[in-house]
Amino acid sequence: MAALDEEIRPRLTDAEAKGVVEAEWSHLRGVDAIEPLPSYDDQNFLLTLRGNRRAVLKIAASGAPCRGGAGEAVTAGYLDCEHAMMRALASAGAEAPEPVPSDDGREVVPFKWTDLTCFARVVTFLQGDALSDLRGHGDDGLFKMLGATLGAADVALATLAPRPDGADAESRILAWDLANAARVSRPYLDDVLDADVRMRVAAGLEGLEQLLASPEYVGGADLLQTGSRRGRGRDVDIPR
Numbered sequence: 001m002a003a004l005d006e007e008i009r010p011r012l013t014d015a016e017a018k019g020v021v022e023a024e025w026s027h028l029r030g031v032d033a034i035e036p037l038p039s040y041d042d043q044n045f046l047l048t049l050r051g052n053r054r055a056v057l058k059i060a061a062s063g064a065p066c067r068g069g070a071g072e073a074v075t076a077g078y079l080d081c082e083h084a085m086m087r088a089l090a091s092a093g094a095e096a097p098e099p100v101p102s103d104d105g106r107e108v109v110p111f112k113w114t115d116l117t118c119f120a121r122v123v124t125f126l127q128g129d130a131l132s133d134l135r136g137h138g139d140d141g142l143f144k145m146l147g148a149t150l151g152a153a154d155v156a157l158a159t160l161a162p163r164p165d166g167a168d169a170e171s172r173i174l175a176w177d178l179a180n181a182a183r184v185s186r187p188y189l190d191d192v193l194d195a196d197v198r199m200r201v202a203a204g205l206e207g208l209e210q211l212l213a214s215p216e217y218v219g220g221a222d223l224l225q226t227g228s229r230r231g232r233g234r235d236v237d238i239p240r
Contacts, residue, residue: 092156
């Protein structure tokens with residue numbers, strides 16, 4: 001397992017990414033254009049295929065911070081889990097990408113890039129807008145639609161079988177889980193140069209910890225609860 005402070009991120013060029021698709025997904029019959037998409041630890045590319053079809057190439061690296069520095073086998077397991085989640089969402093009527101098998105039928109294809117073990121996947125493209133791009137727009141049913149989608153996701157993901165090793169989200173410290181906000185953020189308080197801002201952030205983190213330790217929260221107010229059926233909407237991995 002890699003140290004969490006290591007810079008472990010795939011940084012393929014457009015030409016390298018296109019080469020992976022052409023080598024492993026030749027049945028897609030050519031990539032006319034490739035365009036980087038926003039991402040964090042992983043890489044995402046929009047593929048324009050012949051006939052104006054579109055798909056998304058996703059590249060993940062073993063040891064990436066977003067998966068807790070997991071090794072090759074565990075990283076592949078995470079990606080398989082994402083595919084299982086996509087299928088579960090689709091079965092519940094929610095729109096979700098679909099994995100596209102490679103030429104030899106694999107949905108997750110390992111390969112070497114520099115000294116990293118990476119994994120390539122191709123999924124179908126879904127047109128949409130990021131929520132952050134909709135600031136300032138009227139609701140127009142957006143929140144109702146979002147709530148309905150999260151409800152469908154909650155029902156769908158409840159059908160997934162538990163992990164064979166018995167582990168679940170409770171055993172992982174996920175940086176984007178609000179329940180872990182204080183422990184993840186507090187080590188970086190000294191990097192906040194403005195003393196007033198630093199004090200307000202520290203007070204907010206302390207208040208959050210008090211909330212999580214309160215009888216009301218422990219007794220069932222599980223809006224932030226990790227790994228519960230009712231809290232899974234927060235633990236969904238959107239393309240990074």
